[in-house]
Amino acid sequence: MSRPVLTIEDFSVDYLIEPPVHAVRDVSLTLHSGEVLGLAGESGCGKSTLAYGIVRLLKPPASIVGGRVVFHDRDGGDTDWNRLGPEQLRAARWDTISMVFQGAMNSLNPVISIRDQFEDVFVTHRPRMSRRERRQRCGDLLERVGVDRNRLKSYPHELSGGMRQRVMIAMAMALEPQIMIMDEPTTALDVVVQREILREISRLRDELGFAVVFITHDLPLLLEISDRIAVMRDGAIVELGAAKELYTNPRHDYTRQLLASFPSLTGDRGSFVRGALDDRLLALDAVDVAEENP
Amino acid sequence: MTVLEARGLIKDYRGIRAVDDVSLTLEHGRTVALVGQSGSGKSTMARLLLQLERPTSGEILLDGEPVARRGKRLTLYRRTVQMVFQDPFASLNPYHDVEHHLARPIRLHNPKMSADDVHRRVLHLLERVRLTPAAHVARRRPHELSGGQRQRVAIARALAPEPGVLIADEPVSMLDVSIRLGVLNLLATLQREEDLGVLYITHDLATARHFSDDILVMYRGKIVERGPADSVILDPQHDYTKTLADAAPNPDRRLAR
Numbered sequence A: 001m002s003r004p005v006l007t008i009e010d011f012s013v014d015y016l017i018e019p020p021v022h023a024v025r026d027v028s029l030t031l032h033s034g035e036v037l038g039l040a041g042e043s044g045c046g047k048s049t050l051a052y053g054i055v056r057l058l059k060p061p062a063s064i065v066g067g068r069v070v071f072h073d074r075d076g077g078d079t080d081w082n083r084l085g086p087e088q089l090r091a092a093r094w095d096t097i098s099m100v101f102q103g104a105m106n107s108l109n110p111v112i113s114i115r116d117q118f119e120d121v122f123v124t125h126r127p128r129m130s131r132r133e134r135r136q137r138c139g140d141l142l143e144r145v146g147v148d149r150n151r152l153k154s155y156p157h158e159l160s161g162g163m164r165q166r167v168m169i170a171m172a173m174a175l176e177p178q179i180m181i182m183d184e185p186t187t188a189l190d191v192v193v194q195r196e197i198l199r200e201i202s203r204l205r206d207e208l209g210f211a212v213v214f215i216t217h218d219l220p221l222l223l224e225i226s227d228r229i230a231v232m233r234d235g236a237i238v239e240l241g242a243a244k245e246l247y248t249n250p251r252h253d254y255t256r257q258l259l260a261s262f263p264s265l266t267g268d269r270g271s272f273v274r275g276a277l278d279d280r281l282l283a284l285d286a287v288d289v290a291e292e293n294p
Numbered sequence B: 001m002t003v004l005e006a007r008g009l010i011k012d013y014r015g016i017r018a019v020d021d022v023s024l025t026l027e028h029g030r031t032v033a034l035v036g037q038s039g040s041g042k043s044t045m046a047r048l049l050l051q052l053e054r055p056t057s058g059e060i061l062l063d064g065e066p067v068a069r070r071g072k073r074l075t076l077y078r079r080t081v082q083m084v085f086q087d088p089f090a091s092l093n094p095y096h097d098v099e100h101h102l103a104r105p106i107r108l109h110n111p112k113m114s115a116d117d118v119h120r121r122v123l124h125l126l127e128r129v130r131l132t133p134a135a136h137v138a139r140r141r142p143h144e145l146s147g148g149q150r151q152r153v154a155i156a157r158a159l160a161p162e163p164g165v166l167i168a169d170e171p172v173s174m175l176d177v178s179i180r181l182g183v184l185n186l187l188a189t190l191q192r193e194e195d196l197g198v199l200y201i202t203h204d205l206a207t208a209r210h211f212s213d214d215i216l217v218m219y220r221g222k223i224v225e226r227g228p229a230d231s232v233i234l235d236p237q238h239d240y241t242k243t244l245a246d247a248a249p250n251p252d253r254r255l256a257r
Ligand SMILES: Nc1ncnc2c1ncn2[C@@H]1O[C@H](COP(=O)(O)OP(=O)(O)OP(=O)(O)O)[C@@H](O)[C@H]1O
Pocket: A015, A017, A021, A023, A041, A042, A043, A044, A045, A046, A047, A048, A049, A050, A061, A102, A217, B147, B176
């Protein structure tokens, strides 16, 4: 097995509200260089909270209540992220670990051109890079995700949803980090573009040996692209294994349920009949009345 | 009994032809899926049909009449053609409760309705989208609901003015798989109950097939293939449709390697 790049040990995150939400519970994981680790699980199970916790971008009321995250660099040095100050964290964030946030396509600044927002990554982290090189790099990166470089001059509203999402992915690739955490990065993309991007990610991974944590609820997609898959439920990892093993021999009921809940493209309609309301489907997303404060 | 028709729509932006001679018809009781590549012009079509933007050329007809650009008939149009967008976070205001979101369109379209009746309509709408107990949900604010529940509020809001046509731009792509199917199944049910014409914009071929009558495939601004859902998916003719169908996730294929 290749060398570990990130070790997560007994990591726990609470939202300190009344009553507190234990969003991540005792999660332990090791990520290896060159690996794509899929993280799946139903809405609200804690995937994004874990991701934000790893890069230490949680905001109150979220609080890390236990465990640690250790980054192992190429020369064998270990960095405990808990011990870094804010400045060091900021530098490490895009440089060693980058992240594509869930819904990030809507977080581009609407009044600044794509070029200025993109170049800003280099201006901040590669201050010595020449202006010409910066321009060149931004254009190259955009083309890697299938967006024409002349779109650099556009403003966010002039791009389609999928294009904005790809801009965010390109930005996360910009500094060639050793770890990329991608939280639902392809929700706005059709499968053809999705595949082009995944191919690009795995090409970069082979070239640069970086590791990817790919978060999505799209289990069929994960099965295709991941080496290992972790399934989360209620803040804890309930199953972790090789993608193939998980598909052919899911141990946890919840994993089986996730696998079964997908309509197939060419198969019959299964239980997903139009016109007749299937209350079982909505029961999964019923409003929890008990949560209400009196 | 509404029919919305687009004839030869073209939309140009600064040197980009986003929509290139598209014609389509949305009829009550039918769902048409619009699928296609990222950037192919799907959302632009939605904005044109909603009259949020004007086409460069071509025309839009509601029940055979060219649409109005202003006045009472525009108000009527806005009431008849409703929308649901992709991002349930962005489309609801975090500072207002669910009741506020639903009461607004009800009042707008029924200015003389009493406060009690408006409230009753709100509860009724919540029940229609199965957000129960309705009185309880009405008091919640968007962040106290899951993504799927928020999207159902958005659907209830779209139904508030009793529209004839619903345009849904990627309504479930940000939702959990299990919840996604629940929301689509609900949309399909409401569509039958209300005899709505629905345009379902998506990049997901599987749900396009299972939840619509016809599929239109868009590629670089043009409709390159159209037909009954099953035949477009099971027997695609255009190269792009074939590519799209081949690229659909298929775990068996990878794991067979
Ligand atoms: N700001 C907050 N305050 C209180 N609770 C929160 C907050 N943000 C998230 N939570 C709760 O923490 C839990 C985990 O949420 P998180 O967003 O990490 O889930 P997720 O798995 O990423 O879900 P999704 O698939 O919908 O993105 C949920 O129960 C959620 O309601």
